[in-house]
Amino acid sequence: MPVSATNSKVVYDAIKAAGVRLVSALPETWLVHLVRLADEDPDMILVRLAKEEEGVGISTGAHFAGLRTALLMQNHGFLQSINGIASLALLYKIPLLLLITDRGTMGERDPWQTEGGKYTRKVLDALNLVRDELNRPDEVRGKVAKAMTLAQSSLSPVALLLGRDLMWEEPTA
Amino acid sequence: MKRIDCLRAIYPELEDCAVVTIMGAVAAELYSLGHRPNFFYLEHAMGLASSVGLGIALSQPERKVVVIDGDGSVLMNLGGLTTLARYAPRNLVHLVFDNEVLLSVGGGAPGGFKWFTTATSTGSDLAAIARGAGIRRAQLVRELDDFTEAALDGLKGDELTCVVAKVDAEMPASFLIDVHMLENRFEFARALQRMQAKTATGGTT
Ligand SMILES: Cc1ncc(C[n+]2csc(CCOP(=O)(O)OP(=O)(O)O)c2C)c(N)n1
Numbered sequence: 568m569p570v571s572a573t574n575s576k577v578v579y580d581a582i583k584a585a586g587v588r589l590v591s592a593l594p595e596t597w598l599v600h601l602v603r604l605a606d607e608d609p610d611m612i613l614v615r616l617a618k619e620e621e622g623v624g625i626s627t628g629a630h631f632a633g634l635r636t637a638l639l640m641q642n643h644g645f646l647q648s649i650n651g652i653a654s655l656a657l658l659y660k661i662p663l664l665l666l667i668t669d670r671g672t673m674g675e676r677d678p679w680q681t682e683g684g685k686y687t688r689k690v691l692d693a694l695n696l697v698r699d700e701l702n703r704p705d706e707v708r709g710k711v712a713k714a715m716t717l718a719q720s721s722l723s724p725v726a727l728l729l730g731r732d733l734m735w736e737e738p739t740a
Numbered sequence: 741m742k743r744i745d746c747l748r749a750i751y752p753e754l755e756d757c758a759v760v761t762i763m764g765a766v767a768a769e770l771y772s773l774g775h776r777p778n779f780f781y782l783e784h785a786m787g788l789a790s791s792v793g794l795g796i797a798l799s800q801p802e803r804k805v806v807v808i809d810g811d812g813s814v815l816m817n818l819g820g821l822t823t824l825a826r827y828a829p830r831n832l833v834h835l836v837f838d839n840e841v842l843l844s845v846g847g848g849a850p851g852g853f854k855w856f857t858t859a860t861s862t863g864s865d866l867a868a869i870a871r872g873a874g875i876r877r878a879q880l881v882r883e884l885d886d887f888t889e890a891a892l893d894g895l896k897g898d899e900l901t902c903v904v905a906k907v908d909a910e911m912p913a914s915f916l917i918d919v920h921m922l923e924n925r926f927e928f929a930r931a932l933q934r935m936q937a938k939t940a941t942g943g944t945t
Pocket of ligand 1: 650762763764765766784785786809810811812813814839841842843844845
């Protein structure tokens, strides 16, 4: 599978370095290695969700209890979580580290991914969420650390979009 | 059965727990019995009270977590029941007050007129759904004694417990909660972390 195992590990290590102890996830293809890494790590609590919005609640509870968390989802999972983000995270000032795979953008082959990709950023902007993109392995560690710092200091969700160039390795043919 | 009587019956046992309630009537009635720093009233996000409870329960396995939910809220996050069942935290008690209406938006009006019933009024059985989701200890109760016994068993026990209580669709005496949402949120987090620190140093909570 051309999902980059190497770069998934880079992202995972960055999450760990940022102090994350609990990860909730509802995956898609690009998240396969990240979920596996969380599953194999005895020091990480992995919560497999039925719907991404649950993750907002779980991270809220963990934050109250003093734990740092990350939420793994694709952009349609982000769209699925909007009410939780507005009615809980924003209303109650809850820090969230949202790691959202950036599907439906340049290079997308799956027709069904192309709709959400057109407005993921606009929805993030409409919610006034600070966002950044992860496209190169060398920028991952620093950006994840800074996103976590901002989430914790602003008590707000912060989004990192996991880009195609980072997560996907085109097979050389 | 009245919600306030159920709450009164378990109130003394909530002292060392992390308590998360839904918005509206349930929150206001618990508040009316006496606010405590370890009570969090989730004032808006319908359905997520059980998810917040799960997050606490997984993060502080030594702490008893009590989620006080409503039928409308549970119906909005049925998938969350399967997530609860899947991780089955032994320290979580899920109490669901099933009044068969969306009460807090006026779904049950004085005089017993119910203008917005939920599907539990036409036969959907939340305890059966919880069992079907995989929560082994899930039961439906209609009498105060049964509620009290089931809830206290859950609180003293060591297994994820769900108690669905059929209650009257009655408005609380007052909706007053004189604690700001943010004040409540910060106070609650501080209480949980203080309780945790005490347990960690071997002190009594
Ligand atoms: C997504 C969403 N839709 C609608 C509402 C409005 N609302 C607030 S409380 C409530 C009813 C909750 O019903 P239930 O969980 O059964 O509790 P009850 O009020 O009956 O005690 C509704 C619909 C909301 N807060 N969020």
